[in-house]
Amino acid sequence: MLTIGKLGEAAGVKVPTIRYYEQIGLLPEPERSAGNQRLYDAKAHDRLAFIRHARDLGFPLEAIRDLLSLSDKPDQSCAAADIIATEQLAAVEARIARLTALKAELERMITQCAQGTIADCRVIEVLSDHALCAEDHRAKTGSGGAV
Amino acid sequence: MLTIGKLGEAAGVKVPTIRYYEQIGLLPEPERSAGNQRLYDAKAHDRLAFIRHARDLGFPLEAIRDLLSLSDKPDQSCAAADIIATEQLAAVEARIARLTALKAELERMITQCAQGTIADCRVIEVLSDHALCAEDHRAKTGSGGAV
DNA sequence: CCTAATGTCTCTAGCAGCTATAGCTTCAAG
DNA sequence: CTTGAAGCTATAGCTGCTAGAGACATTAGG
Known part of the structure; x- marks a missing residue:
């Protein structure tokens, strides 16, 4: 015990x-x-x-x-368990896709921020302007999922 | 307005x-x-x-x-913004790595769950037994970060 | 001009998934 | 037998919103 x-x-x-x-x-x-x-x-x-x-x-x-x-009821079909796992897989794949786009964006931001002042620094500009985005963040409006 | x-x-x-x-x-x-x-x-x-x-x-x-x-103070160096972005990049890369391992695990679980009953279903078995894990989930004990 | 349907206001409470604190009791080691 | 760690309950807090109640503002149609 x-x-x-x-x-x-x-x-x-x-x-x-x-x-x-x-x-x-x-x-x-x-x-x-x-x-x-x-x-x-x-x-x-x-x-x-x-x-x-x-x-x-x-x-x-x-x-x-x-x-x-x-x-707790091991005699039933495992289809339900499979469905749960499959749903999780889809969610995970979506998160990976989003994070990968995000990574590219951050790398781009960091590369462009080369010892200037904030006035030239694109970190903030990139985050302010949707048009500069490599990825379309607008697509997920309202989903609000964890990143 | x-x-x-x-x-x-x-x-x-x-x-x-x-x-x-x-x-x-x-x-x-x-x-x-x-x-x-x-x-x-x-x-x-x-x-x-x-x-x-x-x-x-x-x-x-x-x-x-x-x-x-x-x-709000654009005359300062963008080094601070760069630091923030760099920190985020590291966090993002860690999340991607974790999610990729997780994806493999879920795929493995789903493949092994082949229309049997739960008694043979490895989804639950895999989740019960650390030894069956491809990835070492134990490493992150206590970090509790979002996936 | 009036009315009905939105839109907005403040305030409060709730969600996940824990974590932390306070003030107490119980247990195990020396 | 004492002391300090570990346990107990209960409550409040965390992030980042979201939802509801009940009242006021605005706007479009008739």
Whole structure:
């Protein structure tokens, strides 16, 4: 049986985060010691590792909740899990595309900012003027996704 | 003179977001009409476009605040702006690297999830087991950065 | 000129996904 | 047996918005 601190260490998750996951129902309420401290078993560790890992991969907590509920009924088709992963893949590809354009833009800005004063510095100009953009940022108006 | 709605439309920023930027001091308080409605000029539009564009490029509001303060005193060296852009470039490159690894992982998961039941489904298995990882997610423990 | 439909106003609360603080209790080592 | 770390609950804060309530302003049509 692990205390919350040991569990956090083992799974690479901070202690308050574990309590937070319990609070929002991602982790079940664990046993308590005589002194009211949480005690976790190996199953809890696995579940937490699953969550941690999925978070690392960029899954939002809601998707993780879905995946966990799927894994609780292992006789069903995994199509649903596949859909969740596929959606994540699309989101990730979109982010990569955007970041790559962004990288080019920043490199261009930095190259052009060659020891002048801000008056000549295109960093600000590039950011002010849509027409100077290599990429069309306007396309994503309203999507508001994380970059 | 533009009303807040027209300005938002022109700059691709939602109305409450404009008011939010004003509230946190990124935009100056504009003139008001006789009926107390905000009225913006072309300068305000440029500044908002600057902010919008920088947000699109992934700059946090604090960096934007710095850039704006630089642009307010254009006689200084652009070295500071360059530093900000360079920092952002590094962050962007790190994000791209992480997302690319993540993409490979998701593709692997999806390929392995071949219409079976969840019991055989590797999506969940892959997420449960660190040892199956192509990439070392453990390295970034504690950084907690956006993906 | 009047009315109805927008648009705008302020204020407050909420979202994700944690993180930090305060003030207490419990546990393990020396 | 004491002390210091680790645990407990509860609450508030963070970023960058977004949504709602309820009241006033503006504009287009009849």
